[in-house]
Amino acid sequence: MHMEIHTNIPLKNYTTMKIGGNARFMTEARTPDDIQKVYRNAKSQNLPIFILGGGSNVIAKDEGFNGIVIRMRIPGFEVIADDINNAIIKIGAGEEWDSVVKRTVDMRLSGIETMSAIPGTAGAAPVQNVGAYNQEIADTLQSLEAYDSETDAFVTLRRDDCGFAYRDSIFRGKAKGRYVITSITIKLSKNQPAPPFYDSLQKYLDEHQIKIYTTDVIRDAVIEIRKNRLPDPDTVPNSGSFFKNAIVEKWQVDDLSNQYLDIPIFDLGDDKYKIPTGWLIEKAGLKGTISHGIRIFDRNALVLVNESAKSYSDLAAARDEIIGKIRDKFRVQIQQEPLEI
Numbered sequence: 001m002h003m004e005i006h007t008n009i010p011l012k013n014y015t016t017m018k019i020g021g022n023a024r025f026m027t028e029a030r031t032p033d034d035i036q037k038v039y040r041n042a043k044s045q046n047l048p049i050f051i052l053g054g055g056s057n058v059i060a061k062d063e064g065f066n067g068i069v070i071r072m073r074i075p076g077f078e079v080i081a082d083d084i085n086n087a088i089i090k091i092g093a094g095e096e097w098d099s100v101v102k103r104t105v106d107m108r109l110s111g112i113e114t115m116s117a118i119p120g121t122a123g124a125a126p127v128q129n130v131g132a133y134n135q136e137i138a139d140t141l142q143s144l145e146a147y148d149s150e151t152d153a154f155v156t157l158r159r160d161d162c163g164f165a166y167r168d169s170i171f172r173g174k175a176k177g178r179y180v181i182t183s184i185t186i187k188l189s190k191n192q193p194a195p196p197f198y199d200s201l202q203k204y205l206d207e208h209q210i211k212i213y214t215t216d217v218i219r220d221a222v223i224e225i226r227k228n229r230l231p232d233p234d235t236v237p238n239s240g241s242f243f244k245n246a247i248v249e250k251w252q253v254d255d256l257s258n259q260y261l262d263i264p265i266f267d268l269g270d271d272k273y274k275i276p277t278g279w280l281i282e283k284a285g286l287k288g289t290i291s292h293g294i295r296i297f298d299r300n301a302l303v304l305v306n307e308s309a310k311s312y313s314d315l316a317a318a319r320d321e322i323i324g325k326i327r328d329k330f331r332v333q334i335q336q337e338p339l340e341i
C-alpha cells in the first residue's frame with residue numbers, strides 16, 4: 001500500500017508538551033513492512049528516522065527534525081495462549097496503551113491494571129519500562145518483536161534481552177535508535193490482584209472501604225488517584241514526570257539523612273538508594289513556582305506544566321534552573337525523564 005509522506009509538520013502538535021519545531025517529513029506505519037520500507041528509502045537518501053508514539057514522553061527541540069518521523073500506528077490485540085492460570089496476549093505497537101489496559105481488565109486479567117491511564121502507545125511501554133503503583137511492563141512482558149535497523153531484519157527479543165531497569169532499557173540506552181518495536185507479548189494472570197498494594201493506592205482503598213480487590217476496582221482507584229496527581233495532557237500541556245527519581249549512593253544518603261530527618265529513602269539493594277525527586281523539589285521551595293513559562297505543578301512537583309512557554313529553549317532554561325538548584329542544595333544530580341527529538 002502507498003504510504004503518504006507529509007512535509008514540514010509541527011512537532012508541537014504531536015508531543016504533549018506542545019513545543020518544538022517542524023519535522024521535515026512525517027509518515028504513518030500501519031504494518032511492520034511499512035517500517036522496513038521507510039528505513040530502506042531513508043538509508044538511500046541518508047535521512048535520519050525518529051519513531052513517535054503518542055509523544056507523551058518526547059520533547060521536541062526548536063530546530064525541529066531534519067529527517068523522517070514515523071508515527072507508530074500498527075494495530076493488533078490477539079490472545080495467543082490461554083490456560084487456567086494465565087493468558088498471553090500479543091499487542092500491536094500502535095495500540096493505545098490505556099485501551100489495552102482496559103481490555104485486559106475487562107477480561108479480568110491481572111498484571112497491568114495499576115498502569116491504567118498512562119498516556120501513549122503499547123510499543124513505547126518497554127522503552128522506558130513504564131510503571132506505576134508497583135507494576136512495570138518488565139513484570140509481564142515475555143517478548144517483543146522489532147525491526148532491527150542495523151541488520152534490516154525482523155527480530156524477537158525476549159524479556160531478558162531488553163536490559164530493563166527503573167525507567168530504563170536498552171531501547172533508550174545502548175541500543176537507542178536501533179530497534180523499532182512492532183508488537184509486545186505480555187503474560188497476565190487470572191488471579192485477582194492482592195495486597196500489599198503501593199502505599200497511596202492502599203490508602204485510597206482503605207479510605208473508600210474497598211476490601212474486594214478485582215482488576216476493575218483497582219483500575220478505577222488508580223484512575224481516581226491519578227486525576228489529582230497528574231494534569232490531563234489533552235488540556236494542560238505536560239510530559240508527566242519530567243524528572244526521574246534520584247538514584248544515589250550510601251555516602252549521599254548518610255549525608256542527606258543527617259541534614260534532613262524527614263527525607264524519604266528507598267533501599268534498592270546493591271548500594272543504590274532512591275530519593276523521590278518530587279520531595280527534593282518541594283523541599284527546595286520550588287513547587288508551584290513558574291519560570292520561563294514553565295510551572296512546577298502544584299499537586300506534584302515531579303511534573304512540569306507548559307503554561308506559556310513557546311520554545312524548547314524556554315523549557316531548557318527552566319529545567320536547568322531546577323537541576324542547578326537541586327544540585328546546589330542537596331548535591332544530587334537529577335535527570336530529565338522524557339527523551340528528545
Ligand SMILES: Cc1cc2nc3c(=O)[nH]c(=O)nc-3n(C[C@H](O)[C@H](O)[C@H](O)COP(=O)(O)OP(=O)(O)OC[C@H]3O[C@@H](n4cnc5c(N)ncnc54)[C@H](O)[C@@H]3O)c2cc1C
Nearest residue numbers: 051053054055056057058120121123124130131181239240
Ligand atoms: C500525564 C502523563 C502521565 C504519565 N504517567 C506515566 C507513568 O505513570 N509511568 C510511566 O512510566 N510513564 C508515564 N508517562 C510517560 C509516558 O506516558 C510513557 O513513557 C509512554 O510509554 C510514552 O508512550 P508514547 O507512545 O507517547 O511514546 P513517545 O513519547 O512517542 O516516545 C517515547 C520514546 O519511545 C520511543 N518509541 C516510541 N514508540 C516506539 C516503538 N514502537 N519502537 C521503538 N521506540 C519507540 C520514541 O522514539 C521515544 O524515544 C506519563 C506521561 C504523561 C503526559
